[in-house]
Amino acid sequence: MVNTGYFWGMHLIWWFAWVLLLVWIFAIPYDIPGQRRRKDSPLDILQGRFAAGLITTEEYNDKKAILENDLAKSNRIR
Numbered sequence: 001m002v003n004t005g006y007f008w009g010m011h012l013i014w015w016f017a018w019v020l021l022l023v024w025i026f027a028i029p030y031d032i033p034g035q036r037r038r039k040d041s042p043l044d045i046l047q048g049r050f051a052a053g054l055i056t057t058e059e060y061n062d063k064k065a066i067l068e069n070d071l072a073k074s075n076r077i078r
Contacts, residue, residue: 046067
C-alpha cells in the first residue's frame with residue numbers, strides 16, 4: 001500500500017511560502033532595496049513650488065527661463 005499523502009504537510013508549507021513571497025513582492029507598497037528612483041529635476045521642483053503657491057507667476061517665469069537657458073547651454077556643450 002502506497003501512502004500518497006506523506007509529503008502533504010511540507011507541500012502546504014512551500015505553497016504558503018510562495019504565496020507570501022508573491023504578496024510581499026507585488027502587494028506591499030514599500031520600496032524594494034536596490035531599486036533606483038528618479039530624482040526630481042529642478043523644473044519639477046519649481047513647478048511644485050508654483051503649484052503650492054510659494055512663488056508668484058513672475059518668479060516662476062523668471063526662474064523657468066533661467067533653467068531652460070541653462071539646459072540649452074548644457075545640451076550645446078555635449
